[in-house]
Amino acid sequence: MKIVYTKRTPLEEGSLPFDTVYYPTIEEALPVADLIVLAVPHTEHTVNIINRDSIKLVKRGVRIVNIGRGSAIDEDVLFEALDNGTVNSVGLDVFQHEPHIDKRYLNRHDVTISPHLGPFTKDNHIYIAKRQMENIINVLIENGDGINPV
Incomplete structure (x- = not known):
């Protein structure tokens, strides 16, 4: 597996026991990812990281896991991307309007919901x-x- 990541500052070379590839921006990382894992705090910079513009950059059939904050994903955009196949599936333990979970998530085969147990x-x-x-x-x-x- 090739691991790519983005964050404000790159990790120190050799700080992880496996190789990684650093991209300075999420816009650069999204097109190469097969699986996107969001583990971000809620800040003005992380609200709707997954939005209409960023979803256009992903590979068709990408999978998304959000274990950070629900505000990182524009849920309307996510549902459109699930419906049209841009996103293959999602795994979520956080939601945009917590504690309320959008009912559109329920009974979908392409959505896995778990409690925020991390x-x-x-x-x-x-x-x-x-x-x-x-x-x-x-x-x-x-x-x-x-x-x-x-």
């Missing part, structure tokens, strides 16, 4: 508990705005 590891639970305590201390004791306001 962060439920022992290490992550410990990390979350520590960060919650830091936030509580910051707000209630230090009169701060919170370390990680949501």
